[in-house]
Amino acid sequence: MDRPPKRVLLAVALGIVPLTACGELRPVVPPTSQPRLSGGTTTGPVSVRRVELSFPDGRPLATVPRNSRVAARAVVQFNGTGPFRASWLVDGRPVELVSTMVSFGDTRTFDTAPATVLPTFEPGAHEVLFRIEQPATTLPLSQIRYFVTVDEAPTHAKP
Numbered sequence: 324m325d326r327p328p329k330r331v332l333l334a335v336a337l338g339i340v341p342l343t344a345c346g347e348l349r350p351v352v353p354p355t356s357q358p359r360l361s362g363g364t365t366t367g368p369v370s371v372r373r374v375e376l377s378f379p380d381g382r383p384l385a386t387v388p389r390n391s392r393v394a395a396r397a398v399v400q401f402n403g404t405g406p407f408r409a410s411w412l413v414d415g416r417p418v419e420l421v422s423t424m425v426s427f428g429d430t431r432t433f434d435t436a437p438a439t440v441l442p443t444f445e446p447g448a449h450e451v452l453f454r455i456e457q458p459a460t461t462l463p464l465s466q467i468r469y470f471v472t473v474d475e476a477p478t479h480a481k482p
Contacts, residue, residue, distance in 0.1 A: 367402070367403040367404075368403050368404075368405050368458065369401055369402070369403040369404060369405035369406070369407060369425055369458050370401065370402045370403055370458055370460070371399060371400070371401060371455055371458065371460045371462060372400040372401065372402055373398075373399070373400040373462075374397060374398070374399050374400075374453060374455070374462060374465045375397070375398045375399075375465065376395065376396070376397050376451065376452075376453055376465040376466065376467045377395075377396050377398075377467060378393065378394070378395060378396065378467065378469070379394055379396055379434070383467040383468070384467070384468055384469070384470075385467075385468075385469040385470070386469070386470045386472060387443055387469055387470070387471055387472070387476075388443075388471070388472050388474045388475060388476040388477075389443055389444065389446055389471055389472060389473060389474060389475050389476065390443055390444055390475055390476045391443050391476035392440065392441075392443070392476075393441045393443060393469055394434060394435045394439075394441065395411065395434070395435050395441065395451050395453075395467060396432060396433070396434050396435075397409070397432070397433045397453040397465075398430065398431075398432050398433075399430070399431050399432075399433065399455075400428075400429075400430045401425045401428060401429050401430070401431070402428050403425075403428070404424075404425065404426040404427060405424070405425065405426075405458065406422070406423075406424055406425075406457055406458075407421070407422070407423050407424070407425045407431075407455075407457060407458070408420070408421065408422045408455075408456045408457040409421045409433070409453055409454060409455045409456055410453075410454045410456060411435055411439065411451065411452075411453060412451070412452040412453075412454055413441055413442055413449055413450070413451055413452075414442075414449055414450055415450075415452075418435075418439055418440075418441060418442075419435055419436060419439040421433050433453070441469070443469075443471045443476075444471075445471060446471045446472060446473045447470070447471060448468055448469075448470050449468065449469050449470070449471065450466050450467075450468050451466065451467045451468070451469065452464050452465070452466050453465060
């Protein structure tokens, strides 16, 4: 049997023209569609699975004296990897923006920043929401409530 020319061997070696079992040369036909990648919860665009709001003591309700400090916490479960943006709202008004990257199906806890002051100057009931802006989600908005009493928070003496 005659040896094929060197350029045919090079084409076979580079995968341009595969050599079949019979020694016939045939052109490579590219696939008509891209392979579908299937991943678990760690790959793909970020999506939100669950959001749970509470105050630092783990409860959804709090009673605080007027002019005191109160913080909120959101525990968010994700699928995928990507940017995440949300806003803390009190009575419909934004008080803090959260922006971060999440990856690999994280569960993340977002506490209101120490510098963020949830309003306690007005006695009565107040509603706290954690509104997710990115990624888009169809989950209902979670809410927690705190009640501000008319009693003043104790002031600490200055040293």
